[in-house]
Amino acid sequence: MTILLLGSGGREHAFAWKMIQSPLCTQLFVAPGNAGTDAIATNVNISPTDFQAIKKLVLEENIEMVVVGPEDPLVQGIFDFFKNDNQLQSIPVIGPSKVGAQLEGSKEFAKEFMVKHRVPTAAYDSFTKETVEKGCRFLETLQPPYVLKADGLAAGKGVLILQNLKEAQQELRNMLVGAKFGQASSKVVIEEFLDGIELSCFVLTDGKNYKILPTAKDYKRIGEGDTGLNTGGMGAISPVPFADAVLMEKIEKRIVIPTVEGLQKDAIPYQGFIFIGLINVKGEPIVIEYNVRMGDPETEVVIPRLKNDLVELFIAVANQKLDEVELEIDSRSATTVMVVSGGYPEDYEKGKEISGIENIEDSIVFHAGTKTENGKVVSNGGRVLAVTSYGKDFQEAIKKSYQNINQLHFDTMYYRKDIGFDLLG
Ligand code: AMP
Ligand code: GLY
Secondary structure, three states: OEEEEEEOOHHHHHHHHHHOOOOOOOEEEEEEOOHHHHHHOEEOOOOOOOHHHHHHHHHHOOOOEEEEOOOHHHHOOHHHHHHOOOOOOOOOEEEEOOOOOHHHHOHHHHHHHHHHOOOOEOOEEEEEHHHHHHHHHHHHOOOOOEEEEEOOOOOOOOEEEEOOHHHHHHHHHHHHOOOOOHHHHOEEEEEOOOOOEEEEEEEEEOOOOEEEOOOEEEOOEEEOOOEEEEOOOOEEEEOOOOOOHHHHHHHHHHHHHHHHHHHHHOOOOEEEEEEEEEEEEOOEEEEEEEEOOOOOOOHHHHHHHEOOOHHHHHHHHHOOOHHHOOOOEOOOEEEEEEEEEOOOOOOOOOOOEOEOHHHOOOOEEEEOOEEEEOOEEEEOOOEEEEEEEEEOOHHHHHHHHHHHHOOOEOOOEEOOOOOOHHHOO
16 A cells, blocks of 8 residues: 655654555655655655645555654644545544644643543643733642643643742743743643653554553653753653553553543544653652654654554554554563754754764664755754664663664764663662
């Protein structure tokens, strides 16, 4: 079958790498893709949110399935766009409907959904410009640190955690009245702070049945020891060593089942991934966010551990037959380390020639922000490459990633040297 994959990051290279291993995939297009997908599939220079251009491509190339990597096209309603178009409605889109994507697109929608379906989450209230002073008084009733979340999509930057009450009140005003995150902060969720260790649980659902994919832990801060600015993610490990059978059973019973049943009860069409961000508070899993896609760089450790044919899984999702599939997971650990451009997540330069990728043999190099220019691979984003390795445990895997990163070179290259540091001992 001919498949179109939307997106251009490390997540999409990992999806493409896995999908082309399937005998069911006869041709793969990636829009817009990167140098990694260019080498194994056909890149097309179309934005994942340009639905008219996507329609034209799908019809011209007889594309039979669309797999959506990032959240933007989902929040903008690509699933509904296909369902409401006579020529496209029979082509499955792997991803939720527009209303389902609100689980990521609106923090308030997600909180209301969790409360309604009794999914454990931090206590909260939400405020607008009109109720900003009420919000300031609400902050006075809480203990520090204070958690402020812009309601809408803010490219991963919309969450502020503040120690000081006056500062929190000022930031609330900046967000609501000063439009600190533009339209995304026209509404703000104020939430109880949860003290614990984070992990992510990934679910693939066909709207009726679900499969829990391997867990992963992401390292979001730019600096070692989890310091400095938040990034899209600097590295990941799968499985999460502390996610034992007891914790996983709580996650499934208290969180995954009520979430999938909640979608059904609310008649929300959802055929895709649910990425549940959790905090483990003294053995009790509590949801901090939903995303309606896979994580990046989590995909670069979750997908390499999946032994199933990914295209077969997507077909099962489209046909609502996920109950007929058994997941097979590689028992080895996988780790990935993101190699980024100096300056990221603030200003950085692009167009740096990358060398050494071809020398790496026992790790998988997934491309993120790269492109092919005159036959050479050059940097084209903040996060440039993800180096994934397997090992009998994450320590062995991470050692391999670091050894192989030593072979890579480009001007200003940076990576964290302590991925997994908090999981030792
Ligand atoms: P989110 O975009 O909701 O994932 O939030 C970004 C980051 O803020 C998370 O990865 C957590 O590290 C942190 N965070 C979010 N909500 C809370 C909370 N209620 N308590 C503690 N940390 C939080
Ligand atoms: N790595 C976090 C995310 O994809 O949102």
